Amino acid sequence: MSFLQPWMLVALPLIAAPVIIHLVNQRRFQTVPWAAMMFLLQASKMSSGYSKLRQWLILALRTLAVAALILFTARPLASGLLGLLGNRTDEVAIVLVDRSPSMQQTQPGTGMTKQQSALMQLSSTLATLGVKRVAIFDSYSEKPIELETPEDIASNVSLLPNGATSDLPGLMERALVYIKSNQLASTDVWICSDMRESDWKSRDGRWVAAREGFLNLAQDVRFHILDLSSGSDENLAIRIVNAKRVEETSGPELSISFKLQRGSHSRSSEKNEADAIAASGPSIQVPVQIEVGSVRSVLPVDLQSGLAEVNDYRIPLLAEGPAKENDSLESQAGWGALRIPADTNLADNTSYFVFEKPAIRRSIIVSSNPTLIEAIELCTNISPEQSIRVATETATSSQLDSVDWNAISLVIWHEQLPTDRSLELLTNFVSSGGQVLFLPPESPNTTQAFGFQWTTWETVQPTPSGTQPQPPDGPTNEDSQAALLARVQQWRNDSTILSNTLNGAALPVGQIGIKRICRVQGNGTALASINDTTPFLLKMDAAETDTSNSGTNQGVYVCTTTPAQSDSTLAKDGVVMYVAIQRVLAAGAERVGFSKMRTVGDSDRKQLELATQEVGDSTVFSNNYVEHTGVYRTPDLLIAQNRTAEEDNNTFVQESNMAELFGSLPWSRIESGANANSLVQEIWKWFVIAMLLALVIEAALCIPKRRTASRPLGLTQPT
Numbered sequence: 001m002s003f004l005q006p007w008m009l010v011a012l013p014l015i016a017a018p019v020i021i022h023l024v025n026q027r028r029f030q031t032v033p034w035a036a037m038m039f040l041l042q043a044s045k046m047s048s049g050y051s052k053l054r055q056w057l058i059l060a061l062r063t064l065a066v067a068a069l070i071l072f073t074a075r076p077l078a079s080g081l082l083g084l085l086g087n088r089t090d091e092v093a094i095v096l097v098d099r100s101p102s103m104q105q106t107q108p109g110t111g112m113t114k115q116q117s118a119l120m121q122l123s124s125t126l127a128t129l130g131v132k133r134v135a136i137f138d139s140y141s142e143k144p145i146e147l148e149t150p151e152d153i154a155s156n157v158s159l160l161p162n163g164a165t166s167d168l169p170g171l172m173e174r175a176l177v178y179i180k181s182n183q184l185a186s187t188d189v190w191i192c193s194d195m196r197e198s199d200w201k202s203r204d205g206r207w208v209a210a211r212e213g214f215l216n217l218a219q220d221v222r223f224h225i226l227d228l229s230s231g232s233d234e235n236l237a238i239r240i241v242n243a244k245r246v247e248e249t250s251g252p253e254l255s256i257s258f259k260l261q262r263g264s265h266s267r268s269s270e271k272n273e274a275d276a277i278a279a280s281g282p283s284i285q286v287p288v289q290i291e292v293g294s295v296r297s298v299l300p301v302d303l304q305s306g307l308a309e310v311n312d313y314r315i316p317l318l319a320e321g322p323a324k325e326n327d328s329l330e331s332q333a334g335w336g337a338l339r340i341p342a343d344t345n346l347a348d349n350t351s352y353f354v355f356e357k358p359a360i361r362r363s364i365i366v367s368s369n370p371t372l373i374e375a376i377e378l379c380t381n382i383s384p385e386q387s388i389r390v391a392t393e394t395a396t397s398s399q400l401d402s403v404d405w406n407a408i409s410l411v412i413w414h415e416q417l418p419t420d421r422s423l424e425l426l427t428n429f430v431s432s433g434g435q436v437l438f439l440p441p442e443s444p445n446t447t448q449a450f451g452f453q454w455t456t457w458e459t460v461q462p463t464p465s466g467t468q469p470q471p472p473d474g475p476t477n478e479d480s481q482a483a484l485l486a487r488v489q490q491w492r493n494d495s496t497i498l499s500n501t502l503n504g505a506a507l508p509v510g511q512i513g514i515k516r517i518c519r520v521q522g523n524g525t526a527l528a529s530i531n532d533t534t535p536f537l538l539k540m541d542a543a544e545t546d547t548s549n550s551g552t553n554q555g556v557y558v559c560t561t562t563p564a565q566s567d568s569t570l571a572k573d574g575v576v577m578y579v580a581i582q583r584v585l586a587a588g589a590e591r592v593g594f595s596k597m598r599t600v601g602d603s604d605r606k607q608l609e610l611a612t613q614e615v616g617d618s619t620v621f622s623n624n625y626v627e628h629t630g631v632y633r634t635p636d637l638l639i640a641q642n643r644t645a646e647e648d649n650n651t652f653v654q655e656s657n658m659a660e661l662f663g664s665l666p667w668s669r670i671e672s673g674a675n676a677n678s679l680v681q682e683i684w685k686w687f688v689i690a691m692l693l694a695l696v697i698e699a700a701l702c703i704p705k706r707r708t709a710s711r712p713l714g715l716t717q718p719t
Helices: 006-026 037-073 114-128 168-182 206-215 273-279 370-381 397-402 420-431 477-482 574-589 605-609 622-627 655-662 684-702
Strands: 076-078 092-097 133-137 145-147 187-193 221-227 236-248 251-262 284-292 295-303 307-316 334-339 350-355 361-367 390-395 408-414 435-438 452-459 516-522 524-531 534-540 556-559 595-599 612-616 630-633 638-642 667-671
Touching: 006 037, 037 684, 092 114, 092 168, 114 187, 114 221, 133 168, 168 187, 168 206, 206 655, 236 307, 236 334, 236 638, 251 284, 251 295, 251 334, 251 350, 284 307, 295 307, 334 612, 350 595, 350 630, 350 638, 361 370, 361 574, 370 390, 370 408, 370 574, 390 397, 397 420, 408 420, 408 574, 420 435, 435 574, 516 524, 516 534, 605 622, 655 667
Parallel strands: 092 133, 092 187, 187 221, 221 667, 236 350, 361 390, 361 408, 408 435, 435 556, 595 638
Antiparallel strands: 133 145, 236 251, 251 307, 284 295, 284 334, 334 350, 452 516, 524 534, 534 556, 612 630, 630 638
């Protein structure tokens, strides 16, 4: 049992007062033998059992009345939290709020979303517990939201819904720092979430650090998780996959691809395919409204097995004649939205997009011997689509100052690693989203850049013949020579550059033959390797360069050989090289142009504060644009922001995962009901009722029996 005033329980020994008074009263009388009493005692034996029972009942009811009075003054609580909160109330409570789009789902039977319901329940609960101050953390507020009273939680405008995925391990770290810096005493940490794996990130290494930090605290910290994972399976979500302007002879067209998905709220993360299809419900037709500027149209989409995909749906744009080479990208840019009918979650019913005339994918090759990498130059000059224009330039490191870096997507670097001004230019290029592919020079020096350096060339040992790919028509003389080459034995198809094709087929990376490589010293992630100690392709980790400029290294790739015939068969087996080059080039092209497709959180806050909203939630203030989906126009960019792809992942955190995340920390999970006003309720009135009933029954038992009039002996009743 939990009490708001547990110190009143020290009066519980007073329930013995009626018993003590009874015993004292019995000792007030002295027994005097009297002969006539023996006959009276014999006469009263028949009624002695009832008399004792009544006395015991009166004594018990008096004791119950005193106990109920004491418990009533201690203000008892009743809820699923009994015994979890302990007999304490804290001055400060810490609240971690999940404001992700999935928390905007309306709960059945109410007009409130999960987030609204959680904040209302928490506000009432903390007020009942007597909490004086509340510190609220969410993934987008740089500082905690401190409230003087818990009643302000539900109405605080800083806790309005947003379009960003939450970061629970990050919130745990911030809560730990807050407890330490404010030297709080015993504290309760409340977590409001619908338990999505995308928000909890249960495999994130930060959980271990946060858990150890809380265990090392001198303060007593308890965690209470408000589980809001229950909900309807009928929610639909739409997501734009691609939107691009295509130039046709008849005029420009808009090509869009999107996905339509029915959500599933099963807590099992290992559902088989049959169960997934059964849970997805019957096939239905969903009207998808396509909005392009001020023009609207409706496309009926058949949703089967809970999923529908529409690829390359074409919409004619306004007739404006063929695009001209000197037309600005801004003049040919536009925006739009995909909408589905309202359902239980309005946050995933709209997806925004922008489009423009495709920018030229420009590459620049810096090489001390361009003839060795002619095959790569050829790959950059072959467009993957008719509507995509490509261009390649060659330059030396001394000419980089004259390059228009805002128009470059990819840099192929095939000479000594950059230094001084060249390194500064490349660092800025990479930090802005540009891609760089480094190839080893013939005579590497000791220069370091982007966290690595070339060492020495060496010949690699051939791969055993049993693991060599065999031609279908049997070996030839050329195949015999190929058997003397090493092969890539392992590669990561979860990486963008070497991922499977659209039809799910793996790239033939294992067919690449390698004669020699240049060793690399530095920190990088091997994307493809000949063996465990011989990497073929790496993506460099973030590191400081020699000029103390810290690059993000998001697009820094290192290939340890060249396509020259003396080094490898990259040129001969050119499929892998072409696909990899085009993928890196496409990633770098995202930085070029006027229109940008981004997820919430990727944009710069200050940049969007100066933007105007084309479409979206009109109630959002400009300083909060970075948190919300919509289309925003800045002086330089047209930006479409959408929720992250992880929001459509319906995997939930398992109970076993929770036990692993919190370890030996005291924690509890409370399934928050949709109709509950508070997670705890005072039940003192029931103790008052019990006390009054005990007193009434005790008084009734104390009423003496009604006596009948006695008649004289020998007389009869007159008739």
